[in-house]
Amino acid sequence: MILERLENLPVGSFHYKLLVVTGLGWLFDSMDTGLISFVLPVLAKEWGLTPEQVGWIGSIGLIGMALGAVLAGTVADRLGRKKVFAATVILYSVSTGLCAVAWSYESLLFFRFLVGFGLGGELPVAATLMSEYAPSHLRGRFIVLLESFWGLGWLVAACISYLLIPKFGWQIAFWIGAAPALYVFLIRMHMPESIRYLISKNKIDEAKEIILDLEKKLLVKSEPFAEKLSPAELGSEKTAQPKFSSLWSPQFRTRTIMLWLAWFGIVYSYYGIFMWLPSIVFAQGFAVVKTFEYVLVMTLAQLPGYYAAAWLVDVIGRRYTLSLFLLMSGVCSYFFGNAADPNSLLMWGAAMSFFNLGAWGVIYTYTPELYPTSIRALGSGWAAGFGRIGGMLAPMLVGVLLANGVEMNWIFAMFASVFVIISAIVLGLGIESKQKSLEEIEFQGYRDIGNRA
Numbered sequence: 001m002i003l004e005r006l007e008n009l010p011v012g013s014f015h016y017k018l019l020v021v022t023g024l025g026w027l028f029d030s031m032d033t034g035l036i037s038f039v040l041p042v043l044a045k046e047w048g049l050t051p052e053q054v055g056w057i058g059s060i061g062l063i064g065m066a067l068g069a070v071l072a073g074t075v076a077d078r079l080g081r082k083k084v085f086a087a088t089v090i091l092y093s094v095s096t097g098l099c100a101v102a103w104s105y106e107s108l109l110f111f112r113f114l115v116g117f118g119l120g121g122e123l124p125v126a127a128t129l130m131s132e133y134a135p136s137h138l139r140g141r142f143i144v145l146l147e148s149f150w151g152l153g154w155l156v157a158a159c160i161s162y163l164l165i166p167k168f169g170w171q172i173a174f175w176i177g178a179a180p181a182l183y184v185f186l187i188r189m190h191m192p193e194s195i196r197y198l199i200s201k202n203k204i205d206e207a208k209e210i211i212l213d214l215e216k217k218l219l220v221k222s223e224p225f226a227e228k229l230s231p232a233e234l235g236s237e238k239t240a241q242p243k244f245s246s247l248w249s250p251q252f253r254t255r256t257i258m259l260w261l262a263w264f265g266i267v268y269s270y271y272g273i274f275m276w277l278p279s280i281v282f283a284q285g286f287a288v289v290k291t292f293e294y295v296l297v298m299t300l301a302q303l304p305g306y307y308a309a310a311w312l313v314d315v316i317g318r319r320y321t322l323s324l325f326l327l328m329s330g331v332c333s334y335f336f337g338n339a340a341d342p343n344s345l346l347m348w349g350a351a352m353s354f355f356n357l358g359a360w361g362v363i364y365t366y367t368p369e370l371y372p373t374s375i376r377a378l379g380s381g382w383a384a385g386f387g388r389i390g391g392m393l394a395p396m397l398v399g400v401l402l403a404n405g406v407e408m409n410w411i412f413a414m415f416a417s418v419f420v421i422i423s424a425i426v427l428g429l430g431i432e433s434k435q436k437s438l439e440e441i442e443f444q445g446y447r448d449i450g451n452r453a
Contacts, residue, residue, distance in 0.1 A: 002204075005211050006195055007135060012218040018133055019142060021190050022126045023149035025089055028180035029119050030153025031160075032096050034299075035173040036061065036112070037274060038161035042170045053105060055399025059392045060109045062271060064116025066388030072121025073128075073381015081129040081377065082193045085122060090181055092118025097178030100171040120388060124367070124380035131368040132194040132376070140313035140365045147361035148306035151299065158296040196373040246375045247382060255370045258429035259383040263367075265422030266326065266359060268390025269415040272398050273333060273352070301350035302357040309358035318366045319430040323423045325359035330419030332356075337412020369433045 036057065044054050068088065076084040095114035102108035127143060134142040157173075164172050198207040215221075247256045305325075312321040332352035339345040371379035401411055 002195065002199060002207055002211060005215070006133075009135065009214055009220060010218055011135060011138060014214055014217055015134065015142070017190055018130065019146060021187060022085075022130050023146050024183060025085065025122055025126050025180075025187075026146060026149035027153040027156065028089070028177075028183065029092065029122060030150040031157045032092060032115060032119060032153075032177050033061075034154040034157025035096075035160065035177055038157060038165065039170045039173055042165060046170070047105065049105065051399040051403045052396070053399075055396040056109065057112060058271065058395030061112045061116030061119070062267075062388045062391035062395070064113040064118075065120025065391065066385045068117035068120030068122075068385075069124055069381045069388060070385035071381075073124050073377040073379070073385070076125045076128065076377035076381070077197075077375060080193050081125050081132075081197055082187070082191055084377075085125050085129065085191070086187045088118045088121035088125065089183060089187065090118070092116075092122065093178050093181035093183075096174050097181075098174075100174035100178075120384065121381075123364075124384045125377055127364045128368045128377045128380050129191075129194050131365070132196045132373065138314065139369070140318060140362075141310045143365035143368075144306055144310035144313055144358075144361035147357075147364045148303060148310070150360065151302035151306055151357055154299045154302060155296070158299050162296060194373075196376075200373045243375070244378070244382070247371075247379055252371065252375075252379070254429055255431070256379070256383070258425060259367055259370065259379075260386045261425050262322070262326075262363060262422050263383045263387025264390040265418045265425075266356075266363060266390075267384075267387035268394045269329070269333065269418050270356060270360070271391040272394030272415055273356075273412075297346060298349035298353050301353040305354035305356070305358035306361050308354075309361045313362055313365055317432045318362055318369070319426060319432050322359060322362040322366060322430070323427040325355045325362060326419050326423035326426065328355040329359055330416040330423065333412050333419065334416035337416075338409045366430075366433065370431070 040054055040057060043049065043057075049057075072084050072088055092115050095111050095118060098111045099108060099115065102111055127146065130146050131139060131143055160173055160176055164176075192210050192213075193206070195207045195210055198204070198210070246252065309321055309325060312324075329352060332348055332355055336345065336348035336352050339348055367383050368376050368380045398411060402408075
């Protein structure tokens with residue numbers, strides 16, 4: 001049985017290499033997102049941009065991310081995870097480089113849209129691929145560790161901004177952001193196609209070759225496959241074409257509602273807060289270099305947040321870890337918005353980063369687990385894409401609210417409320433998927449329908 005042999009592979013060099021290869025894509029994506037947030041205060045001053053225009057620069061990338069997530073997820077279920085992953089990396093890398101030669105506000109908006117399209121497409125596809133290779137008992141840990149590369153990317157962005165932007169101008173950040181295009185060659189060399197995807201497309205010989213190769217690399221005693229495998233030996237994967245309507249079938253309807261609302265809330269609050277974070281700190285009276293220092297310290301707090309979540313998802317489970325981290329994100333963001341001095345700002349900002357980015361790690365773990373292979377990338381893409389609507393609205397809304405004299409503490413109270421609401425939704429509608437194979441989670445949906453009936 002192909003899937004049984006895949007699940008029984010010992011954790012070894014292949015899994016860690018796949019984690020690093022997909023994680024580097026995450027790092028580069030995060031670096032780009034971080035760079036634009038650090039560039040905005042400098043660019044706004046140099047170009048004389050209004051708060052509404054600054055908000056649009058943040059939001060236009062989220063519009064691209066929404067479309068990219070939906071389209072890339074759909075295509076990845078039809079053409080494969082590996083091809084789509086490589087294509088999206090090239091798109092956002094080249095587009096980031098073009099941002100450095102933007103000659104006007106309008107041209108920068110266009111290039112940022114393309115960056116967002118590639119970025120939005122890459123993330124759910126990478127998480128899907130990693131979830132389909134990670135063993136069941138460690139899958140949650142692997143996906144949260146994958147998401148932890150996002151924190152590393154923010155650190156790189158903060159260092160670039162702190163060390164280089166004051167000396168060389170904002171363009172240098174985008175030139176460096178174009179470098180990941182070279183990373184595609186690493187993807188082609190070291191990343192196999194998903195075995196579960198190949199089985200779902202009846203590409204059995206390719207799936208067998210990958211399994212045999214992995215068993216050889218991981219020093220597992222390998223036996224040849226039979227000439228023709230029975231349906232039972234192939235596993236339970238279905239070969240149906242991915243359809244949007246499948247996400248709303250009785251089996252997956254509740255999962256889809258829960259994921260879409262959770263994604264909307266976490267993206268809305270994250271981009272509303274972090275896209276404006278350097279500007280918010282700058283508004284407290286610090287010089288721009290001092291702003292980078294403060295944000296760098298707050299960004300460092302993301303990494304222990306990821307690692308704490310990586311441990312908890314396989315101990316107390318995805319549902320409780322996600323709900324807890326969302327709730328604490330709300331508490332910390334409220335006190336961050338009401339901080340009255342630099343020390344309070346730093347302390348609550350670090351705590352907010354700890355819990356918020358830990359929650360991101362869990363939601364990227366949780367989402368692909370709740371759908372079968374035939375619609376896994378599609379479901380993950382649509383959840384992320386719907387979430388990006390929140391990301392489009394939040395940066396623009398913050399700009400409008402600030403322009404109309406709304407105080408920062410009220411804005412953060414709004415974000416805190418959103419976190420609390422989606423924490424309750426995850427706790428009320430979510431199911432637990434820890435320590436289960438992807439196939440067991442799929443059939444749990446059928447059992448849930450039977451129980452309700």
